[in-house]
Amino acid sequence: MRVLLIAFAAGAVSALGFAPLGLWPLTLAGFALLIAMSFNVTRLRAAFAIGWAFGLGHFIVGLNWIATAFTYQAAMPAWLGWIAVVLLSFYLAVFPGVAAALAWRIGKAMPVTFVLLFAAAWILTEWLRATLLTGFAWNPLAAITAGTIGSDGLLMPGTRVIGTYGLSGLLVLLAGAIFLIFRERRWPALTMLAGIPLAVSIAGWLTMSPRSTPPANDDRPLVRVIQPNIDQSEKWDPAFATRNYQRLVETTGETGDAPRLIFWPEAAVPEFIEDEPLARFRIAELLGADDLLLLGATKLIIETDPDGRRRAVGARNSLYAMNAEGELIGRYDKAHLVPYGEYLPMRTFMERLGLSRLAPGDLDFWPGPGPETLYLPGFGTAGGQICYEIIFSGDVVSEADRPDFVFNPSNDAWFGTWGPPQHLAQARLRAIEEGLPVIRSTPTGISAVIDARGHVLHHIPYREAGTIDGRLPRADTPTPFARYGNSIPLFFAFLLGGLAFALMRRAR
Structure with missing residues (x-):
């Protein structure tokens, strides 16, 4: 039990490397301790238990924000949020447990092969975590490299080549190097500490297009990003509807001489704008003649019964493109929905327990078909990813119709x-x-403009109303990851595993 408590504490400390704290050295130290503890046990079951206990602490701390969501649902007590965090972490902790067990089962004879196999297993299990049972990809280990807005870490360019899950594997190798130093395996440690990460980072830099200084008459589209600072507790309250809309009006601002591409958050307005022309025309009055607006709203799914009566049977969380005439010129429907937030699994059973969706409303959202590209006359093309969808590596843009940028309207309130x-x-x-x-x-932040290399060019801090005005950043050439997706990190895991087997065979 003492060993499991230490593993749990190491996992909890390792989560401090994620935003907002960004204490990434603690993450590497925690993973180094996980590798050492799981290597030193004598049974497979013990290796799994240590990995699971580590994962439990890691996810409870890293996902503590989920508990806050329950405070906005009057039908549920706030304390239920922490039970949800713990129960979800019980499940997610299985994946670190499997990674530790796989590494122990195959590579327990040698410290070096154990580290290589642990990194390979981590890549595989992190990908599985994002895939199985609708997937929950939040906080991959690689996110510690991007947790501070002004940070541009040495390893981040490597993500262009090996993707997020491959970068997570690299970070496990760095933690493994700490373990190997204490095991007096200095040359393998040096290779893992510098050689492999440096090679991957250089490969990422080499795939980048040369930077060019924008000309004085820069013709890239003008953009305005809106953050109205509307609290979740007030968002759907009719008493605040007029004030909330006025905040959108104020931050959208006066029309200008040049066309603007304006961005409003997810579910920016409560009206069903596809079915309510007056709501569209009211919004269109805020736009200049050549402006376009991208905004989030709900689309009702209507069916007609045999008696000819029409009724709503579902809804879609949608992103619309609207012009100054109030015409909807494009729509994207969210494909990756949030369980218990946007739909209620096992609805009949859950309602008998008195549990309902965290989001307001009686209708479940239905998923869209997946990544699509919207055509915006005068502004190019946009890919849509609504809120939570943006966390799914390799599944954010249409492979057949690559857009110029990705818009991620969100409600992080x-x-x-x-x-x-x-x-x-x-x-x-x-x-x-x-x-x-x-x-x-987003309604309350953090709204941002991020360039094609991951740099945050502009942002509006959390819980502040404001706008971002600037030029739309240019797209880079398609990266290796953009071309081949998660087949690259999975192949990287295969290479690490192959190297481990080669070293074991040589040792024999």
Whole structure:
């Protein structure tokens, strides 16, 4: 039990490397301790238990913001949020447990092979965590490299080549190097500490397009990003509807001489704008003649019964493109929905327990078909990723129709203080992987303009109303990851495993 408590504490400390704290050396130290503890046990079951206990602490601390979401649902007590965090962490901790068990089962004879196999297993299990049972990809280990807005770490360019899960494997190798130093395996440690990460980072730099200074008559589109600072507790309250809309009006600002591409947050307005022309025309009055607006709103799914009566049977969380005439010229429907937030699994059973969705409303959201590209006359093309969708590596843009940028309207207002900066860090990783700018607009922050290399060019701090005015960053050339997706990190895991087997065979 003492060993498991130490593993739990190491996991909890390792989560402090994520935003908002960004204490990444503690993350590497925690993982080095995990590797040492799981290597030194004598049974497979013990290796799994240590990995699981580590994961439990890691996820409880890193996902503490989920508990805040329950404070906005009057039908549920606030304390239930912490039970949800713990229960979710019980499940997610299985993946670190499997990684530790795989490394022990195959590579327990040699410290070097154990580290290589642990890194390979971590890549595989992190990818599985993002895939199985709808997936929960939040806070991959690689996110510690992007957790501070002004940080541009040495390893981040490597994400262009090996993706987020491959970068997570590199970080495990760095932690493994600390373990090997204490085991007096200095040359392998030096290779893991400098050789492999440096080679991957250089490969990432070599895939970048040469930077060019924008000309004085820069013709890139003008953008305005809106953050109205509307609290989640007031967002759906009819008593605040007029004030909330006025905040959008004020931050959208006066029309100008040059066309603007304006970004509003997820679910920016309560009206069903596809079915309510008057709501669209009211919004269109805020736009200049050549402006376009991208905004989030809900689309009702209507069916007609045999008696001819029409009724709403579901909804879609949608991103719309609107012109100054109030015409909707494009729509993207969110594909990766949040369980218990946007739909209620096992609805009949859960309702009998008195549990409902965290988001307001009786209708479940239905998923869209997946990544699509919207055509914006005069402004190029945009990929849509609504809120939580942006965390899924390799599944954010249409492979057949690569956009000029990705728009990520979000509602982070119910994510507490830890959720928004973690969300932003993961959006930065998507920008680097795809070589595309990412624009974020949220009600309470953190809204941002991120360039194609993951640099945060502009941002509006959490819980502040404001706007961002600037030029749309240019897209980079398609990265290796953009071309081949998660087949690259999985192949990287295969190479690490192959190297471990080769070393074991040589030792025999």
